[in-house]
Amino acid sequence: MTAATRRRRWVRVPVLVALVALTVVFVYPLVWLLSASLKPRAEIFDNRLIPRHPTFENYLTVWESAPLGLWLGNTLVVTALAATTVTVSSALVAWGFAHYRFRGRGPLFGLVLATMMLPGAVTLIPTYLIWHQLGFVGTNVPLWAQNLFASAFYVFLLRQFFLSLPREPFEAARLDGASEWKLFWLVAVPLCRPALVLTFLFEAQASWTDLMRPLVYLQDTATFTVPRGLKAVIDQFGPGGESQWEVVVTASVITTVPMILLFFAGQRYFVQGIATTGSKG
Amino acid sequence: MGREAVTVARPSARARRERNAGLAFISPWIFGFLVFTAWPIIYSAYLSLTDYDVLTDPSFVGLENYERMVQDPQVSLALWNTLQYTLLQVPLYVLVALALALLLHQAGRASGFFRTAFFVPKMTPPVAVGVLLLLLFNGEYGLVNEALGALGIDGPSWTTDPDWIKPGLALVSLWSVGAAVVILLAALQDVPVELYDAARVDGAGWWRRTRTVTLPMISGALFFVTVVNTIAAFQMFTEAYSAYFGAGNSTYANDAALFYVIYLFREGFAELHMGYASALAWLLFVVIMLVTAVQLLVSRRLVYYEGEQR
Numbered sequence: 001m002t003a004a005t006r007r008r009r010w011v012r013v014p015v016l017v018a019l020v021a022l023t024v025v026f027v028y029p030l031v032w033l034l035s036a037s038l039k040p041r042a043e044i045f046d047n048r049l050i051p052r053h054p055t056f057e058n059y060l061t062v063w064e065s066a067p068l069g070l071w072l073g074n075t076l077v078v079t080a081l082a083a084t085t086v087t088v089s090s091a092l093v094a095w096g097f098a099h100y101r102f103r104g105r106g107p108l109f110g111l112v113l114a115t116m117m118l119p120g121a122v123t124l125i126p127t128y129l130i131w132h133q134l135g136f137v138g139t140n141v142p143l144w145a146q147n148l149f150a151s152a153f154y155v156f157l158l159r160q161f162f163l164s165l166p167r168e169p170f171e172a173a174r175l176d177g178a179s180e181w182k183l184f185w186l187v188a189v190p191l192c193r194p195a196l197v198l199t200f201l202f203e204a205q206a207s208w209t210d211l212m213r214p215l216v217y218l219q220d221t222a223t224f225t226v227p228r229g230l231k232a233v234i235d236q237f238g239p240g241g242e243s244q245w246e247v248v249v250t251a252s253v254i255t256t257v258p259m260i261l262l263f264f265a266g267q268r269y270f271v272q273g274i275a276t277t278g279s280k281g
Numbered sequence: 282m283g284r285e286a287v288t289v290a291r292p293s294a295r296a297r298r299e300r301n302a303g304l305a306f307i308s309p310w311i312f313g314f315l316v317f318t319a320w321p322i323i324y325s326a327y328l329s330l331t332d333y334d335v336l337t338d339p340s341f342v343g344l345e346n347y348e349r350m351v352q353d354p355q356v357s358l359a360l361w362n363t364l365q366y367t368l369l370q371v372p373l374y375v376l377v378a379l380a381l382a383l384l385l386h387q388a389g390r391a392s393g394f395f396r397t398a399f400f401v402p403k404m405t406p407p408v409a410v411g412v413l414l415l416l417l418f419n420g421e422y423g424l425v426n427e428a429l430g431a432l433g434i435d436g437p438s439w440t441t442d443p444d445w446i447k448p449g450l451a452l453v454s455l456w457s458v459g460a461a462v463v464i465l466l467a468a469l470q471d472v473p474v475e476l477y478d479a480a481r482v483d484g485a486g487w488w489r490r491t492r493t494v495t496l497p498m499i500s501g502a503l504f505f506v507t508v509v510n511t512i513a514a515f516q517m518f519t520e521a522y523s524a525y526f527g528a529g530n531s532t533y534a535n536d537a538a539l540f541y542v543i544y545l546f547r548e549g550f551a552e553l554h555m556g557y558a559s560a561l562a563w564l565l566f567v568v569i570m571l572v573t574a575v576q577l578l579v580s581r582r583l584v585y586y587e588g589e590q591r
Contacts, residue, residue, distance in 0.1 A: 012387065015384060016388060019384060019388055022384075022398075022399070023395055026398055026399050026456065027402075029402065029413050029417060033409075045416075045422035047422075047424050089310075089313075092307075093306060095306050096303045096307035096308075096310075097303075099303075100299050100300070100302050100303030100306065101296075101299060101303070102300035102303040102304065103300070108307070108311075115314065115318050118322075119565060119569050121542050121562050121565055122322065122325060122562045123318065123321035124546075124549070125325055125549050125558055126321035126324040126328065127317060127321050128550075129328075129555070130316070130317075146313065148313070149313020149314075149316070209406035211518075211523065212546075215550075216546075227407075227409075230406070230408045231408055231522075231523050234408075234412060234523060235527045239415060248412055249412070255408065256405050256406060256409050259405065260401065260404055262404070263400075263401060263404045267397065271396060271397070274460050274464060275466070275467035276467075
């Protein structure tokens with residue numbers, strides 16, 4: 001037994017060396033990007049970790065040449081609306097599927113699962129036409145309003161959590177005359193807070209990083225989200241444009257940093273949550 | 282008699298109340314499903330039979346869009362590009378995810394730290410990943426080729442040579458492999474230790490234990506990762522679009538990066554060929570459904586599910 005454990009410890013050394021090397025590979029591009037944003041234009045491609053002539057000038061240039069503050073604000077609004085609405089609506093729907101028995105529940109939930117497999121490209125054009133008819137193209141409404149009606153993936157995720165709750169407290173509260181709404185809001189929701197935080201964080205990331213929908217729905221520069229704005233910056237300053245890479249690099253950093261912060265704020269939830277999605281698949 | 286009627290009526294009244302409450306809770310989804318899923322699917326089937334530019338009413342043209350699709354060289358190019366990319370990216374992605382998960386599983390208590398390190402890049406917005414692709418994989422000055430050069434390898438022009446555009450995109454997609462690693466690692470941690478002990482007693486080495494115990498036990502998670510990633514690969518858009526397309530961006534080898542959804546997007550929203558783009562969307566829908574169905578059939582033979590656990 002001791003020989004076996006000792007042997008296993010020896011096996012662990014090359015494993016750890018490999019993992020450290022891989023960590024460098026995974027984290028380095030982010031560090032490279034940050035470092036490049038602090039270099040003058042001529043040194044961007046020198047691939048040095050520490051800038052030879054560190055400068056914040058790129059940040060000033062970017063701030064002057066693109067309305068980044070406005071874009072950040074726009075994205076924050078869209079992200080907050082998207083994440084809040086989807087969390088509330090998906091929790092309601094998931095609770096309906098998890099707690100109540102009614103005819104047709106099974107097939108309806110099957111339909112929820114089926115919509116998860118539906119490629120987004122299929123509904124892209126008709127959905128655009130719906131928002132066009134309603135006169136919302138050019139506003140941020142199409143970027144979040146669908147979230148009012150729950151999202152299949154989160155319904156699935158939250159239902160798993162609601163199913164794990166014992167039924168007795170609910171029956172007891174019902175006998176005390178609590179309404180169904182109160183059971184949901186005052187009992188089920190507080191018990192599933194981690195799952196709700198997870199939903200919020202997942203959607204915040206999805207919404208913040210989305211490019212396709214802002215490309216389709218936003219035309220005026222003043223309404224852009226940061227990823228859409230970054231795409232405009234690439235077009236203007238990137239390979240086909242003025243080749244001012246320092247502007248593109250710095251705008252990329254500004255687009256990415258909020259997501260890194262979000263990750264570290266909710267690290268536990270991200271990793272745990274993703275682990276659960278796989279095991280239920 | 283009266284009493285009997287009450288006891289019979291009671292459960293049905295309760296059942297009705299339960300049904301009403303249940304339907305009330307799921308009503309947002311029902312509405313959303315009808316308006317944003319069912320209707321779009323039906324409507325896009327109709328649109329695919331029309332000529333429609335948003336400004337004037339759709340005019341019915343029968344199967345013309347589908348006939349045009351068969352002859353459109355851009356469609357076959359986009360389909361071929363997408364297929365090549367998927368065939369390259371999915372196996373690579375799943376294998377790397379599996380290798381990293383196996384490695385992490387060996388790391389013991391330190392695995393939490395490394396898991397985080399592998400996951401962080403996943404947070405990067407895909408547009409920024411497109412930027413990193415252009416910079417790090419730059420043929421002349423890029424970090425990747427500099428690293429390859431240090432190993433004595435003369436790296437290719439990843440971002441301009443049409444033959445290397447798809448491998449470059451596939452490699453950069455590995456950077457966000459973290460989520461898949463986390464899923465596979467969770468599956469690995471669920472494998473009962475007794476199975477390994479039994480295999481070890483039988484004299485099975487690391488490779489045989491992996492092949493006969495680990496892989497069958499995590500085949501469900503592997504299948505999940507494969508299917509989800511295949512569907513995503515078929516819909517490749519953002520990284521390729523932000524790196525190789527857009528206003529004034531014509532200096533690059535666009536043709537090799539013309540993926541199906543990019544073509545669909547341009548037909549629909551740049552050319553305003555909404556009818557044609559709807560037909561394109563339907564073809565993609567059918568292709569993805571067929572591929573998923575084949576994967577499901579194959580998985581029946583290969584995937585092991587523990588009991589009837591749900």
